[in-house]
Amino acid sequence: MIDSLISAAKVGDIDLLYKLIQMQPYVLEHTDFMPFVDTPLHVAAAAGHASFATEIMRLKPSSVWKLNQCGLSPMHLALQNKHYRMVCRFVNINKDLVRVKGREGLTPLHIATQTGRTDLVAKFLSACPGSIEDVTVRSETALHIAVKYDQFKALEVLVGWLQRNCQRLAEDREKRVLNWQDEAGNTALHLSVLKGFPQAVRLLIDRNIDKKVKNFEDSTALDIVEINQTQAHCALIRNELVRGGALRGFSLANVPLLEEELRAKITFNERIPIYVTRLRKRISNDTRNALLVIAILFVTSTYEEALSPPGGVYQGEAMVMKMQTFFWFWSFNAWSFYLSILMICLLMPRGRISLIVTFSLSIFFGCYVFSKMVISPSLKLNTATAVMPCIFIVFYSWGSSIYIRLAKKLKMYGYRQKDALKFSRGNRW
Template identity: 45%
Template sequence: MNSNAIYGFNRMNAAAHAGDVNLLYTVIQDDPYVLERIDLIPFVETPLHIAASMGHLPFATEIMTLKPSFALKLNPQGFSPIHLAMQNDQKQMVYRFVKINKDLVRVRGRDGLTPLHFASQIGEVDLLAHFLLLCPESIEDWTVRCETPLHIAIKNEQFEAFQVLVGWLEKNERSGAEELESRILNEKDEAGNSILHVAALSSEPLVVQELLSLVKTKINLRKKNLENKTALDIASIPEIKSILFSAGSKPSLEVTDAPTRAHWLRSKTTILDKFYTQNLRRTDITGEERNTWLVVATLIATTMFESTLSPPGGFYQISSDDNNLNITSSNSTISTLKNVGKSVLSINDFTSFSVLNMASFFVSFLTILIMIPSRRQGLFLFPGMFFFLMSYIISMSVISPAGVDPKHTQITFFLASLMFGLVITGTGCQLI
């Protein structure tokens, strides 16, 4: 860097120290490329770093408007301007930064700490809540030690910050929020410790108690760290051990390792595995086409189901004249009563009708299974689909005329069992 460049650099820093916007533009008039040359240095203390540290809000806003890239730069110590503003308790500066660019919440500084991590570390709950609402994705960021903001809050005994983080996870209304909550609460750091492990290592039983009351249904009490130990194994004091044991935590010797994806990949590939794999590999169908197929298949399945409730010709019924019939008076009367609620079709006609109806129903049902996107949200559909299938089978059995070949019923239940197997397999595929 030549003497003129150094002179311009020093004048710009002087303007930043003074927070003098007029001097800023005087330097730019004398040297239009001064900010460009500063930006070329990979790790440098820019005028924005200085202004952020000292709380010169108008000057910092002016610099950030002229050179937005300065907000992302790290100084030689590994801190961005927003990190320095937080370190120096310049809250208004922090709010202004994220108002201009909300993605600054995710800027990684030294040790991989983002502003969200730092807010968790120092217990700035107001900033923490603001960051989460402004940039929800920041909850998923890790430090270089694979720590989540929740790990950091507990390790630094910032329990109010931890409550804010968990409260946000529980109140998050975005798509996939439930899966995100479970994943974050059970995330492991570089030592394989979940937040429950970290809490168990502390000497504060109330922290563990509050943690379990906050996330009792979402946290895995039997999760092991890299040393193959559960939270109960590493609990620091007997009182914490008692709390964990009462909550259902077990020592590692009593915990059976859950099947991993490696176990599934090593297992023998079944025909149904191949069927679902081929379906999921399909790339020649768009989302719009998939939705169209789902609508058509659902309409067909619904129509076929309705036809079992009102088959062609209707049902045998008891008329008002039949109320005083003596059911022992004749075989014809008994036969009439046995057919009440049954289809009026002859056995041959009903067999043809039911076979075609069931074929159409089962094909459309199978199409729905295939077209459901492979996501965890699809799991909620499978129980309903199974009960719908069973209702159809029962309805078809109830309206069958007396004397229908038993093989007809056996075939029906065979198809139902096959469909049930596909539902179960589909559920497994969704979980993988």
């Protein structure tokens, strides 16, 4: 019965398949108990019988994930035997098949990149965007594979897709993939230099890649060129790296390790961003939205009062509001406005879009200050009106810069990728 099923798969005979099912309804179940086996789907995929393979996938969906004794799935076999139409049909039926891992952790995207099938690379990325983050057992991404096998066109497709992708957190994904390190700590840029691949070096340094990152030999890309400067292509690669702003490595003695940073006594400059970050994380999205609405109401009402204070401003040469009364009005109104602006800045989500909002907010802030200076009858109050926003901006910029530096240095007290990889080098599975 099993031999007949395999024979049907080899010739793609769907009628014979159903005759066998009528004789033995559980004929497709025998492969479930075997971890590595050539299923009828494997045989059909290797032979290129797309209709038979599609029918098997419909009747036995789990078989598409099975690996045979060589560590290959049906998708891998179809690629290996150059049945590209069948591969596209597989992807149309189930997009997640792009991420099925075979021998040595190779996915269909890795294989398409390795063989230079740029049409399939583009289709796989469009169908399953997350596949670009899949790595092999050597911690190699598709970018590493493209450089390793001198597939420059495939590398262009991969990098171009990263730049054009507009999904949520696409910018983080681009930076993460471009700067991913393999088991030797080499990024795609390191590997391009080691391979003597000037085209790849030129392509990568013009993208969002960290040119100062070091591999586990503590070498940057420029260090590798300096070590191998006797080779003919090194002068060209060195010029490209220098043009792109690459730097030589520096001594690890000057770089504090993560454990040393954590053992050090916490400073005042660190306490502020830590407190703000913890406070932001304790606030739910609903609470944040409610507080933003309240802060905006405060800002708009205080701005309206600055434009039209109680009783008006001047009537001839006399003031409607007495000087002492105006001073208290000015104080409460200004502090209410400044604190509301500060609340909006702290509650806004982080990201580049917030910069646009902050810029607009700063213009609004300037309009308020100008309005205050126009209605103020006292030179001292005019001076205070001009000085207070400057102090506010200086302190806010100081706190923001500390927050950004701390977040970059320790990633808010999470392990950095380089530290984690160095640790795992001695504790690898």
